[in-house]
Amino acid sequence: MRPGWCWSGMWAAEASAVSQIARDAETFPPTTRAAMHGCVRDYAHAVVERQWSGSCGKGARTPP
Known part of the structure; x- marks a missing residue:
């Protein structure tokens, strides 16, 4: 990647x-596993939303 690219x-x-x-969460009881998967899902969505909004540095751009 060239310098200045967001990812x-x-x-x-x-x-x-x-x-x-997420893989390790499979070893937990169902309630804990569901909570872990929910946290990972929420985190991943937050990262994607931030990148797509262009709020990571110079803005999210498609790599070359």
Whole structure:
């Protein structure tokens, strides 16, 4: 990615960490698992909304 682009390898690492949390949540009892999945869903939606709104630095843009 060129400098100034909104997403980077760091965000890919964050996405990997979030997906690991979602996978690990499968080991919890159903109520806890549902709460974890809800939190991950809400977090992912917040990140997407922020990126699409252009509020991450110079604005969300489609990569080259």
